[in-house]
Amino acid sequence: MKYFFRLFVSLCCTIFVFSAGAGAGDKEVLKPRVPANQIEEVRTWKNPFPSTPQNIEKGQKVFHSKGFCVTCHGQDGKGLGNIPGLRGKLPRNFTDTTWQAARTDGELFWILKNGSPGTDMASFIPLVLTEEEAWHVLLYVRSFGQSQN
Ligand code: HEC
Numbered sequence: 111m112k113y114f115f116r117l118f119v120s121l122c123c124t125i126f127v128f129s130a131g132a133g134a135g136d137k138e139v140l141k142p143r144v145p146a147n148q149i150e151e152v153r154t155w156k157n158p159f160p161s162t163p164q165n166i167e168k169g170q171k172v173f174h175s176k177g178f179c180v181t182c183h184g185q186d187g188k189g190l191g192n193i194p195g196l197r198g199k200l201p202r203n204f205t206d207t208t209w210q211a212a213r214t215d216g217e218l219f220w221i222l223k224n225g226s227p228g229t230d231m232a233s234f235i236p237l238v239l240t241e242e243e244a245w246h247v248l249l250y251v252r253s254f255g256q257s258q259n
Pocket residue numbers: 139143173177178179180181182183199200201202213217218221222226229230231232234247248251
């Protein structure tokens with residue numbers, strides 16, 4: 111019974127992924143991931159590192175090496191969307207400027223701490239990344255939104 115339920119859920123997710131996609135301006139993508147009772151505080155968190163070319167480069171290294179973000183979000187930051195075994199939602203497309211504008215740095219940091227529940231976006235702090243590395247990788251994530259569109 112449990113097995114059939116899982117199958118049903120994953121079928122629904124697959125249908126959802128194909129119908130909703132991760133397109134720019136997609137309403138589902140813009141919905142906050144941080145729970146309502148935390149979001150006010152989380153939005154006050156600021157990146158302590160300035161967005162200098164050197165800091166962005168440090169973030170780029172994390173993205174490609176120990177953070178392995180590139181395996182899901184892609185070289186171009188658009189999210190690959192065809193990863194076998196992905197449960198449900200597609201990796202975020204970081205070049206979506208509407209999505210970039212909808213999130214504060216604090217909300218992105220919260221995601222690196224907690225993951226996005228129910229998706230393949232896992233928690234990275236503290237097991238994989240230090241807080242400092244996480245802030246740097248977020249400078250790199252932000253840079254996708256500036257260089258395109
Ligand atoms: C196993 C695949 C996978 C890996 C590896 C991965 N992500 Fe993700 N990521 C996802 C998925 C799937 C989502 C979409 C989750 C959602 O829609 O809630 C996502 C969403 C995000 C978001 C957007 C959350 C929001 O508020 O909309 C950020 C930021 C992010 N990832 C950053 C990273 C960073 C930085 C790394 C590397 C340290 C990374 N991801 C590694 C799969 C991955």
